[in-house]
Amino acid sequence: MNRSGYRPDKPATIKDVAKALNISISTVSRALRNKPDVNQETRQSVLRMVEELEYQPNQIALSLITQKTHTIGVIIPNLDYFFSMAVRGIDDMALETGYTVMICQSNESYARELVNTQRLMKGHVDGLIVSNSSDSINTEQYQRLLSKNFPIVFFDRVSSELDATSVVLDNISGATQAVTHLIEQGCRRIAYLAGPANLSISQQRMIGYKHTLEKYGLAIDESLIVFSEFDREFAYRSTLALIDSPNRPDAIFGVSDRLIVGAQLAIKERGLRIPEDIALVGFNDEPVVSLLTPPISSVAQSAFEMGRMAAKLLVEQLNSEHILPSQTIMLKPTLIKRASSIRKP
Amino acid sequence: MNRSGYRPDKPATIKDVAKALNISISTVSRALRNKPDVNQETRQSVLRMVEELEYQPNQIALSLITQKTHTIGVIIPNLDYFFSMAVRGIDDMALETGYTVMICQSNESYARELVNTQRLMKGHVDGLIVSNSSDSINTEQYQRLLSKNFPIVFFDRVSSELDATSVVLDNISGATQAVTHLIEQGCRRIAYLAGPANLSISQQRMIGYKHTLEKYGLAIDESLIVFSEFDREFAYRSTLALIDSPNRPDAIFGVSDRLIVGAQLAIKERGLRIPEDIALVGFNDEPVVSLLTPPISSVAQSAFEMGRMAAKLLVEQLNSEHILPSQTIMLKPTLIKRASSIRKP
DNA sequence: AACGGTACCGGCAACGTTGCCGGTAAATAA
DNA sequence: TTATTTACCGGCAACGTTGCCGGTACCGTT
The missing domain is CATH 3.40.50.2300 (Response regulator)
Incomplete structure (x- = not known):
């Protein structure tokens, strides 16, 4: 065991309190935990001495007993x-x-x-x-x-x-709100920056995304669904690819704001208009998205x-x-x- | 002491290992800490039993001894x-x-x-x-x-x-770099969003700010120095006031990016140009400032x-x-x- | 054969605290 | 007066671990 290392002046223990008052450890313990079997005077003197010696119960010793x-x-x-x-x-x-x-x-x-x-x-x-x-x-x-x-x-x-x-979070609801909103705004080819495929949030939001498309009779185009890490740079590149592809989307829904920010950079880079050419909705409502030009819609959660x-x-x-x-x-x-x-x- | 609450199945202790092998606790302890006074066979059997019982030394007990x-x-x-x-x-x-x-x-x-x-x-x-x-x-x-x-x-x-x-951080250097840069860009009336007055970073950056102004023969105008909490909204209002004052600044240096973002919002609100009318430099180089329009200069630190x-x-x-x-x-x-x-x- | 050395092992105390049991003196009841 | 309760207090074990000391075989020496 490593016993080296600097150790500050030892704090007072229950033993020190007991010794100072010439009483037993047990009595001090009882006095402190308001057990009945203690004389009031004794209790008072214990409390005074505790104050004086700045005694604080050792949590480690308690943890050893209670395993908590x-x-x-x-x-x-x-x-x-x-x-x-x-x-x-x-x-x-x-x-x-x-x-x-x-x-x-x-x-x-x-x-x-x-x-x-x-x-x-x-x-x-x-x-x-x-x-x-x-x-x-x-x-x-x-x-x-x-x-x-x-x-x-x-x-x-x-x-x-x-x-x-x-x-x-009710992720299905969040994605449904986002995609429904995009469809109501006239978007028909809605891409999904989906994030890591094995994460529950990606999957649940995917369900909301797909269900909503189906509900409105829109086809699910797998080429508009992009998996990735939570990496802005990757989202940026993916979005460039989406823009340059023959079936350019007219909206992008992002599993997180970090990704949708990357998408925005790409769209600006290509000189397209937001939301006229491509509309955007992110997720999390991080403070940053309200500051961007244009401010980005986002699914907020606490x-x-x-x-x-x-x-x-x-x-x-x-x-x-x-x-x-x-x-x-x-x-x-x-x-x-x-x-x-x-x-x- | 609170002894209530759920407690999971107790993990094996060194005592369990000793009992299982019919040897003493001391021997198990020595075997585990590679002390010399242990027969190799004994040591091996201890290690096997440790594996089997999934024994893990109890850190709390160790902490009680070492006070660490x-x-x-x-x-x-x-x-x-x-x-x-x-x-x-x-x-x-x-x-x-x-x-x-x-x-x-x-x-x-x-x-x-x-x-x-x-x-x-x-x-x-x-x-x-x-x-x-x-x-x-x-x-x-x-x-x-x-x-x-x-x-x-x-x-x-x-x-x-x-x-x-x-x-x-060498805060004086950071502020000096920022203010020197602003002066080199032709700014002469540089405001300072100073943050909380009692913080060391505010004070140190203030020193760099003032020294640099003096070095270039520029007057220090206390009405251009604004103290506040780290609150974007407050910086926004302060900046509006600065803009509307008779001696409008031609640059603002902020003790933090959060404040300078508020300043940017205010300047945009008043329809002024950045950096032509008012130039901006923040502090910390948070990712957000590079995404804004225009991107905001900032003193970067790690x-x-x-x-x-x-x-x-x-x-x-x-x-x-x-x-x-x-x-x-x-x-x-x-x-x-x-x-x-x-x-x- | 007696001795010293080596290799190995077990017992005890301690870390700081609490729960439990037993004990003593005074106070009350018979 | 004696028995019994009451009020209060101290001692001991335990939580899991390590350091220290002491002990017991067994070996080789002389």
């Missing part, structure tokens, strides 16, 4: 606008409920997701809040933990194979609320005597219409 | 682009050096900063990485910890009164590197036998020139 650390582990793919807001929501709820938050970023890498899970479990977090990385294929690690009844709450990017508590809700569900499980049945909370998105998609007055 | 948790506490004002990147750098270095990171956001509130410090100290973090909130006036809490030789590294927003290890460096210094302190002298690392910024400030070909 009051710590929540968070695994997210990155810290972009969406996840930053989600983390803020998690931190917010954690503060309210007396937990602290350990954050690990997987950088969209499955390998790193594995490492981070190990890291957090070793640190003995009481539970986990997870959003999958984009190249996350295997869920075995979480399956194993869940089978041992270790509490995990998933959010946003979830796994369909896992029967676990999760908080997600990452903050999602994070708060995920933390709330986890803490409920942690505070519960027994195992709670897994549930899925679905939040509602709202389409924010801006100049990038409004053709009709 | 291998955890770093991070206190930041928010999770905007800059701090997200910094956190990524911290997390990166932490992963390399075997630490995990606890993050608390103060939401620019001093009160919450206090609470978060308590929270992290209670969780027994080994050290702290801190960037002050904008209404952080008192540094007594950190002073107290530092006087007890508790390791803290400050970054970006530091306190001049604290003699502590810190990582900062928040990622800053975070990594802060974590590196902290870990060095944590791994050191003795107390290291406090030091200040100063990183160099680079001005990125874009259309918002380029008047001459």
Whole structure:
């Protein structure tokens, strides 16, 4: 064991308090936890001495006994606008409920997701809040933990194979709102920048996209569907290709604002007009899209609320005597219409 | 003590391993830590049993002995682009050096900063990485910890009164580059959106701003200096006021991109040209500014590197036998020139 | 045959805290 | 007066791990 390293002046322990008052450790302990078997005078003197010595109970020792650390582990793919807001929501709820938050970023890498899970479990977090990385294929690690009844709450990017508590957006509704709006604006050839194919959000939004096209009797043209990483540069190049192809789209729906921003750059580069030639709708409603020229329409959701809700569900499980049945909370998105998609007055 | 709440199946302990092999706990412990006093066969059987029982050493028990948790506490004002990147750098270095990171956001509130410090100290973090909130006036809490030789590294927003290890940007250089550039482009009445008055970054950039004006023989007009929170809306209104004032500026330098974006909105609103009527330079080089019309010049810095460096210094302190002298690392910024400030070909 | 050395192993204390049990003195009841 | 309750307190074990000390075979030496 590494015993090296600098160690600051040791803080007072319950033992120091007891010694200073010439009473037993047990009595101090009882006095502090308001147990009945303590003389009021004794209790008062203990409290005074605690004040004087600046005694604070050692959480590590308590953790050793209770096997609880009051710590929540968070695994997210990155810290972009969406996840930053989600983390803020998690931190917010954690503060309210007396937990602290350990954050690990997987950088969209499955390998790193594995490492981070190990890291957090070793640190003995009481539970986990997870959003999958984009190249996350295997869920075995979480399956194993869940089978041992270790509490995990998933959010946003979830796994369909896992029967676990999760908080997600109604992605089908979001995509439906977006595509319906585009069709109402007269668009007929609507492309979809779909993002990573194995992510739940991509798939769900795809369903909304396709269903809406079908509903309005429009053909589904697979050449208008482009999968990719969440990479603006890639979206830029894909959009150039779409524009230069024989069947140029008259609208583009993006699974995320990051991609739709790349698309906008490409359209401007080619000198086409937005929304007259190509209309745009993104997803997430990041602040940036309202600042662009023209401002881009986007499906808004509250990452903050999602994070708060995920933390709330986890803490409920942690505070519960027994195992709670897994549930899925679905939040509602709202389409924010801006100049990038409004053709009709 | 709260003993309620659900607890998953207990993992194997060293005792279980010992019992399964009918040997003593001590021997298992020695075998696992590659001590010499162990028979090779015994060691092998221990390793096999460890594998079988999926034994993992209990970090909490180790922490109780060593008083170390291998955890770093991070206190930041928010999770905007800059701090997200910094956190990524911290997390990166932490992963390399075997630490995990606890993050608390103060939401620019001093009160919450206090609470978060308590929270992290209670969780027994080994050290702290801190960037002050904008209404952080008192540094007594950190002073107290530092006087007890508790390791803290400050970054970006530091306190001049604290003699502590810190990582900062050469803010004077950044502001000097920005203002010099504006003057070279022919600007003579340069306003400064200064941000919160008590923040080190505001003050340092102010020094660079004023010195550069003096160097070029330009008068310092206090009516062109505006303090505020990091609030886009406020910057928007301030800029409108500047524009409508009798001595309208011909350039605006902003302590952060968030403020300069608000300024841009105001200038567009009034129908003035950028950079011909008013040139703009921001700070941080957030991705958004390169996407705006026109793209905004900005002083670029690497928040990622800053975070990594802060974590590196902290870990060095944590791994050191003795107390290291406090030091200040100063990183160099680079001005990125874009259309918002380029008047001459 | 007695001795010292080596190789290996088990027991105990400690880290800081709480739960449980048992004990002592005073106060009350018989 | 004696028995019994009440009020209060201390000791011990345990949580999981490591460091330290002491012990026991077995080996080779002289």
